[in-house]
Amino acid sequence: MSDARANILSRLRSHAVTNVPEPDLPVRRFDWDQQQRLDRFTQMLEAVRGEVHRVGSDWPATLAGLLRAKGAGNLRYGPDGPLAAELLAGWPPDGPALIADDRPIEDCRDDLFGATAAGLTSCRAGIAETGSLVLWPTPAEPRLLSLVPPIHCVLLDAKHIVSTLHELMAAEVWSQAMPTNALLISGPSKSADIEQTLAYGVHGPAELIVLVR
């Protein structure tokens, strides 16, 4: 299709276009302190039916209790991920079964789709303005771990909540090194395609549990 490429580009270049300067975008941010950012984050996420819980260092026990109350039989986690050590150390013996997600998707597709109740991931940051979680899935915590299980659990450090996406992109200079998949998650999966009425848990998780530490 190299002809198509040449033809399209030559058509686009066949006419002169008045120069338009690159827009100068001031970074959009809000002057909120950490508590205000957390409050806004919580308010926005709860408005779209996300669950937000303040937790301490015993977060694994808190999570086990929440999952047990929901009748979730197991929790899938990344054994090489940043949360694994704490999770295993703090998991109560009578908590839901822990499943290590350590194989390529080709080897665990049926397990993931058929037998997993909940998935646990870390996250890179929170965005207060929109109540969003920022995930860069990694080899240790792959993409489908936050998508396929009916319940997605996330541990977020309160100090990692920024005011806006723009602020985060600029501060971390995302433009220099984007991961294969960067993701904002703002609540459980939903649809309003039938009569503009919200229904939750369409194709992604029906529940989103955010533990803020």
Added chain:
Amino acid sequence: MGSEFRVRAERALGRERARVNIRRAMDGLIAKRRAAFPDDEELARLRDQGQAIRDHALANLPDLLVQLEQRCTANGIQVHWAEDAAQANAVILDILRRHGARALIKGKSMVSEEIGLNAYLSAHCIEPIETDLGELIIQLAGEHPSHIVAPAVHKDRIEIAELFRAHFPNEPYSEDIERLTALARRIMRERFRGTRAGLSGVNFAVAETGTLCLVENEGNGRMSTTAPDVHIAVTGIEKVVARLEHLAPLLTLLTRSATGQPVTTYVNMISGPRRPDERDGPREVHLVLLDNGRSRIHADPELRQTLRCIRCGACMNHCPVYTRIGGHGYGTVYPGPIGAILEPQLQGLARQGELAQASTLCGACGEVCPVRIPIPQLLNRLRHEHAEGSSVPGSGKAGPERAVWAIWAMLHASPARYRWMTVAATRLRWLLRPALALGLSGWTRSRTPPRIANRSLHELARREGFCDE
């Protein structure tokens, strides 16, 4: 008067149930958008930014496309160019055949509608599976989307329940929205697990990083782009933006304008296929860049503004014509005001020029457009060109219409003639009435004929003592 569009619009006006459904949905979307932009100044600032970003991208389109291609290629994304629908379909079929795919799970993509991908794949024995709930509904119904954001907006839950019963007779019947949604989830899960190829549209393609940005609420977009072995993204060439940070204002303009959401549930930024150390994600990512008439639109500085569009659908939500006839009344892939300016340009005035008439020129579309496309102005331009062009022999309509406007212009060009006309029209109104009823029969068939007052406004004002000098 019996043109294709008019026939279709009239038929659409007769579908009471769809009209009620569309009206209700549009009222809801208008209210949500209004609530999402409480601060007029902020909205104005965001619209300035949105327009500036899109104009900058369009002014540098060929260079940005080349940069996008370079970055994507460096990231491991395979880039394909397609001049028209036939080439785009062929590229996609070729990829699917190389992977031995027998089905394709699809996230929502209007460009795939534009190229008629579903029909093409079906004809080549590959099953297209729409996974967005709204798209699934209309695929089951054998219809086309009636709205670019909410494709099944014309149907109510009773119709959808009956549709599901007809297609999934073994599932329990329900008219409950949560249950209908849960049924769609159950059915689609199997397809997500078992299908090896996925397709999606693109909301914004970032040249600087080679990133494809995709917004959605259901998770089907993530499923279609991460669960299969191969992900094919299709987009019009105009969707490129220069910088990653340009996404920040564009995303907030898009989601707030479309559905009043501060952000969609998922914002995907895809910059490459699975790396060797990763355990999931597609092994191949393909990007198909479609022209299909866009480079022609790009050549005209005024019409180029059409290409700013970020497909939020706000113009149709606020359009009095769209709200009455719905997307199916237009008979095109892109309906509403944006469709009324885009389709005549994509398909030519000869085929779709009449769509430029599908407007009252009330200006609502231009007022809500997040990137300030002057839609009413472009409608006028296309109307003008259509009228000029259709004065060729055989079109039959422009002749009388031109004569009427010539007389109108003559009467309004001189104060004396204008005065003479108002006096004549008011005094001889009993003579004019039957003539008007006849001359406007198309208009008066479903509307009350206009009544001419017995004195003109000038005369009435003068009689009340207003000085009109």
